[in-house]
Every structure is written in C-alpha cells, then in structure tokens.
Amino acid sequence: MAPKDPKQVAAAASSGGGGGFFASIASSLSNFGTAMSKSVNGLMGYEGLEVINPEGGTEDAEEEAKKGRWKEEDRDSYWKMMQKYVGSDITSMVTLPVIIFEPMTMLQRMAELMEYSHLLDMADKTEDPYMRLVYASSFFISVYYAYQRTWKPFNPILGETYEMANHGGISFIAEQVSHHPPMSAGHAENEHFTYDLTSKLKTKFLGNSVDVYPLGRTRVTLKRDGVVLDLVPPPTKVSNLIFGRTWIDSQGEMILTNLTTGDKVVLNFEPCGWFGAGRYEVDGYVYNSADEPKILMTGKWNEAMNYQVCDSEGDPLPGTELKEVWRIADVPKKDKFQYTYFAHKINSFDTAPSKLLASDSRLRPDRMALEKGDLSTSGYEKSSLEERQRAEKRNREAKGHKFTPRWFDLTDEVTPTPWGELEVYQYNGKYSEHRAAIDSSECIEEPDSRPEFNPWQYDNLVAE
16 A cells, blocks of 8 residues: 555644644645646736746736836846747856846855755764664755745856865865856765765746756765765746746655665655645655655655654554654844855855865855945956856867866766756865865965955956
C-alpha cells in the first residue's frame, strides 16, 4: 500500500495546530486548484496578459495588474519589448534595470544556503541513517525562505568569486565559471561535511511570468562515514514579473538520495491554491532502499519542518510524537530587500576572510552603490562592468585563449537532470592552498585596505 498523505497523518496525530504544522482547513482548500489566474484582455491594449494573485482573487485582475514596483512607463515599455522572448530561455538574453535588483549577486545567494549548516553537522553526527536524511533535507528546505525574495540578484561577471568565513567553521568559495551559458560552481567545507555545487539555470519566459528550472548538481559528503547525498530540487515559478506584485512559488518534488545506501527522502512542495491555500507547504517521507517509508516529514518552507517515525503504511508509530527539526530564525522587520540577518552578514565584510580576493562580489561597485540606495550610480557601474566583460571576451578571443576558472576544473562528466544534461565542474583544492598560505604568512592586513573589484584575466581593457 502506498504511504498516506503525511500532512493528513500529522494532523490526525497532533493535538494542536501550532508549531508550523499544517492546518486541516488548508489541506482541504489546497485541493480546489491553483491560485487565481486571470487573463487581463484589453488592459492598456495588452491582450493575453496573465496576472496571478496569490492571496486568492479578492481584487480583480486589472487592479492587481496596476500594482508592483515598476513605474507605469517602464512597465509598458518592458512588456512590449519582452513579447518577442515569450517561450524562450531568457537567462542571459535581457538587460534589466537596477530598480528590480537587490545588492547581492547569484554567488552570494549560493552562500545563503549555509545559514543552517549546523543541520549538516547533525546529519554527520547521527548514527540513524533515516534521521541523517531528515537533517540534510531540512538543510536544503531552509534556503527557500531566502529564495522567496522578489528582487533579482546581479549576474556574476565571468571570473567573479565570493568567499565566506567566520560561520560554522566553514570555508566557502564560489566562482562564475562560464558566461554563455551562465554557470557557477561552489564548494563549502568544515570538519563534518563537504558541499559541492555546479549551478546552471534554465528558464522559460511566459509573458508576465517565468518558469525557472534548477539545471545543476548538488552533492554533500558527510565525513564521518563517507556518505554521499545527491539533491534534485523542484522547479520555481516567478509570477507577475512586470504587471502586479511579483511573487515566487516552488512546486513539485524535492528528492535527496543517499548514493551510498540507496535511502532517500521525497518531499512534495504544494502549489499555491485558492486564497493562498497550500502555499509554502512541504510534506513527504524518508524511505529506505526498499522504498518503505520510515519517517514522515511535514511543515512549511517559510516557517519550520517536523518529523515523526512511521510504520510501513506511513502511519505514526504508537508512542511517538511529531518533533520539530528546524525553524526559521528571527528576521528583521520591514527590511527593504526582505533580507534575513544572515543575508546582511553575507553582504558585510564580517564574513570575509583576511586578504579578500579582488574578484569578490562584495567589492562590485554596482552592488555597493545599490546598497547605499544610489540607483543612478549602480546602473552606470553595472553597464560599465558588462561593457568591460565584453571587451575582455574580444581580447581573449583575439589571442585565441580560452577562459580558465581559477578554483574549479571542468570535468569530463556530463550528468543528466530532469531538465537536460549538465557539464560538471569540480573543486580543484587550490583555494584551500591559497588560504593556508595566507593564514601562515606574517603579513599584517591594514584596516579597511580593500582592493578594487577585479575579476579580469587581462589588464588594460578598454570597452569599445
């Protein structure tokens, strides 16, 4: 018999509705369908414009379409310009204004996953193979709170990096390893685990929304037993890109597999239903290698995750109770960019190691200007960086050279994903040697002696 709905099982087993548990009313409402979606035909002459209200349609679509952060003239101009891209992958095709950006890059977004890295420490420490997957999957769930931000991060310049230290004993390095297509690679390590990521996004532009497919590979190695975990995350949909209030939702399955034992956890991200029902909800089971359920999991990715030991039918075992494994930390109130306290740390130099690489994202002049609220300077600096990147490409191609990442090597491995094949980059260990050399040197770093942003492999570039 197939396992039951963990959400309903947990609700039946729990005496209360608090602590991030799913309410039965939300469960029933989520079955009525997806969030209210209306085609706003005739609005300002734009036929076929689809606006989705996540709160469930208390306002008509035309009123919702008038909301959002775009100025009316910019909104109309971009809507007309973007029509030719409908159905296309727009990952690196379109230049966007800084008004919709946040002062952070995609490399820094990769580092945000490390906020709750203690969950991976716990996964390494436990001797229970199924709790190992409870901890590890909760770690991967935790970043979705940050991913709901509707501001766009800056695309990294080729060769740009991001370093992080002073958090959980972790050494973290990420690098932009390809420009076309845009690809990033990351590596994190402490005494309990190593984390390796090759990241490549694939998109499909739908007019006023875009589907985002995480065409990447994520591997975690737990050091005590050498266990290797492999992640397949769900896709994401960004609605109301131009008209209406932008919002983000993930739906579908997240699968985390123990490649060493064959155990796995399958968690279902519920789609947003009528009146917001089902939004944020996640539920599923930890299975052994014989596909028998061992632990049920349920919660909300913007609040908390819970677990309970179950029988082969998916029912809670007598004498057990639903326990919380992770809860979102306190967040700033009314933060302009919806940042967590950890996101602010990522942007600060408090998490930077000594003698920061000149290619680090923190040093980008467009990012720093936007952080200060200077949109004009940020837009100018962003354009300047993009022009210089094109100039370096011309210079490199004229010399017959090929860009070579510094901290990651392209392997011969091509791995399949649900959304296409992916070339895999591998951490080459040189960053660890680099940091060790710095840490062992007697050079004293001057206070506030930060280099200018410089990801370039060629000097004296002139944008033409």
